[in-house]
Amino acid sequence: MTISARVHYATLALIELALRQPEKTPVAVREITRRHGIPGPFLVQILRTLRSAGWVQSVRGSQGGYRLAVEPADLTLLEIAEAVGCPESNCQTDATDTPANQMVHEVWDAASEASRAVLARTTLAEIAARTAEGDAVMFYI
Template sequence: MIMLSTRSRYGTRLLMSLARHRGDSPVQIADIARNQGISAKYLEQIALALKKAGLVETVRGRGGGHRLAKDPEEITLDEVVAVLEGGRGLVRCLAQPRSCARASRCAPRLVWEEISQAIFDRLSLWTLGDLLRMEDRLMNRATEPQEEQPPTFYCPSLPRSLM
């Protein structure tokens, strides 16, 4: 099973929390950690990586905290995952071919490269803004009577041919 690490999952939740407070005063990581049920120390490490990547900025002093450095519509999931997973490849040899003596003659490496590209191409279609809108619809759906049909989601960033 291919799985995203908690860094990507929690980092996305952190960014969504900051986006929800966009325009307000900066948000304390401890408050987000408490609301999300995540270790504040771990979330601080994630926030630091996001800050280095230019996605989050910090405000020092009284009333300080964290906020988004970019508009939610400009932050794509491929960017978030690449920052928090350490690159865009499923295997280390894609980013560091010299780490494996077989890299130049490895057929599976070519497959891993193609799959990695497909995953990140797909992630690039989704923005943080898309996730916020999806979450709003999910929250509204939770308070409305349930329909018999399974939910479908519309992502404005996705070409209609992919829906």
Template sequence: MKVSTRGDYASRALLSLALRRGPEKPTSVAELSRRTGLPQPYLEQILLTLKGAGLVTSRRGACGGYVLSRDPAQITLAQIISAVDGPLTLGNFGAPHENGACEHEGQCVLRDVWAQVGNHMREHLRSYTLADMVARARGMTPDEQWVVGQ
């Protein structure tokens, strides 16, 4: 699997929002662009997609901008990537055939392996939350992350 530019930018934008989290203080697209180094027009498109997926909300007005729609511990990297890139897949190889009904030599065995790898990849990305990324960005160890989460 290759993480797209959109997936990377979306993850970076949401991590920035999580690092400076506060529902009372939305972050403007211009400020988010400055903090992350991401191009503002592209970032605006990504944030609209993330809003449609329910990961961020926007506030209008002079002090408007974007905030996370829920706690960073409830937003996974898998959700972010899926929101901007669609379902997480390793490739479009089709489902394994049932009862050994393979049409071509070795095809079913490989399809089964690709399906397992795809499942592993999705589960792995689901295991990382924005809260985990905030803790890493702040230099916390896994043990410290656990204590902070208590």
């Protein structure tokens, strides 16, 4: 499981937006980068992806920024990871389709499915709430 910085940053940003959803003014990119130490224009690039996915809404002009466009409870970490991260773990069957090859593929698929299941059952709302509490949380395997 590679936790590409891209996905990590995206999640951080979304948590920030989720926590500040009650505010009426949108949150500026600058603020998020300062808060979480995310390299400036890189976050912009990520937010662009999130926008075209429909998770966030951008407000231009002065006093502009970003705002969450969906319910945090409806957004799972899996969706975030897949939208922003690697371009789909393409499980195309190789040309050399020996039985050994198939077996190995099956195991890899099972493993990746297991980790995806964990991400699929964690919502943004959940992780944002826990962040707010500052609580130590146990995630069961």
